[in-house]
Amino acid sequence: MNFKELMEFDKQIVEKYMDELLSINVIYEKKLIESMKYSVQAGGKRLRPILFLETIKLLNKNPFDFIEIACAIEMIHTYSLIHDDLPAMDNDSLRRGKPTNHVVFGEATAILAGDGLLNLAHEIMIAFVSKKLTKNNINGINIISKAAGINGMIAGQAVDIESEGKSIDIDTMKFIHSNKTGALIEASIVAAAVMSDADDTRIAALKTYAKYIGLAFQITDDILDIEGNEAELGKKIGSDELNDKATYPKYFGLEKSKEYAKNTITNAIESLNVFEPREKTFFVELADYIICRKK
């Protein structure tokens, strides 16, 4: 399979298993489950679970043995989007070309759907370790849970919200970006490495790679919010400027930001020197995809 086919294959596998994990027969809380499914099934690149599964493969393990963890990561990502879109937060009504969760189901259900997905992700991860009780498995889910929390994703979102309309320094912007977006991307790769019993050298190399692509991903997101195509993106562009958000283009200008993203990708690829060229094809192509993507 070439790069594009691999991406599509992983995406479909993750979506299939997420559907199964969300096939929950209930009598009373139908609306809650429906709203969780709505956001999980609303599409998306599925970048984080793909990174997780491809890292497992890179390290010669069977991705199907870890598929629930990939789904749990995507559920954490989805919950964060539902809560970020709420009126009290970014107040977005469109996501991936569809009305956001609270627009369809109301605010109360959207809050609970987010809570439900965050909790379910942890239930799935804990149940996984309960079945396969190893030090590396518990350490792997530890990495994911930490990245999602108040020293990771939630911290990034909290500072992002607080900083709206304020003039913030570059360090604060970097903090927001590396936590809000970078933390879970990094954890997807590093947790997979740990759970695949990789040695420290390989874990360290993959961690560096993950840091760089997380950064390049965010810079590209900022650029797409200026130059992107609304139809392809599935959301309105210009919202960063409208909400007076701190972005790379705002600090460095558009051209310098593009150059920065490109250099970051070069660094990402270089950090994989410890792997054989034939092993890392996917990760090299993925690094390029990160900055060339249109959505």
Next chain:
Amino acid sequence: MNFKELMEFDKQIVEKYMDELLSINVIYEKKLIESMKYSVQAGGKRLRPILFLETIKLLNKNPFDFIEIACAIEMIHTYSLIHDDLPAMDNDSLRRGKPTNHVVFGEATAILAGDGLLNLAHEIMIAFVSKKLTKNNINGINIISKAAGINGMIAGQAVDIESEGKSIDIDTMKFIHSNKTGALIEASIVAAAVMSDADDTRIAALKTYAKYIGLAFQITDDILDIEGNEAELGKKIGSDELNDKATYPKYFGLEKSKEYAKNTITNAIESLNVFEPREKTFFVELADYIICRKK
């Protein structure tokens, strides 16, 4: 120590350790941490962690070895209160005699503080198992996580919100109560039993006890919302009637509800027959406290 002293001792220990777990030095997300601390430190009975710790003691283990789990349970309870109080949910402005989280910190931060506490609770539980990797420990946190989720607490809250102003049947009311309140109370006891390596007979007895006191707790809550003292409760009474909530008094009347609570407590105490009288003093007195409490 007598019953009251034991309750107070456990409460103080849990509060001390929660303070430590929330002593997080951060540069940027100060407001987020502050809002999490605000709700965690706003008081409360600490019933769930007390149940957890006393069950550990009943089964001859050292509660200090499991203190983080007790704290994690209380954090889950606290997050659920923060989200329940939000304007989109119950829209409560007073809790434990203090302004609710969103009144003090704003809605966006309150949502993130809730998310943060739910995630932190899981981080703490996973880190605990990472240090003490046993089958019973992972199974214990599995029980807690499940009880908090969409087949437990969140389901109860979702159906509660959906049912407001509607005429619902008794089964639906029971579903709401047993999930919204009962699930985490039951899990506090059952998880402690599992993590203490109790045998199946004792686990089953404690599970039955937990189910009964969870039910009695909720009936009493409903009664207090009619007959309670606002100053003692730290919140307005009459909110169930105002929000047209399904309650036991609404279905069975006040006197029948009191009788029902009393019978439930008798059943709770009887279910502990497998334990020696001297072992179960605390749990017998606790059962009485559940229906005699003023807050």
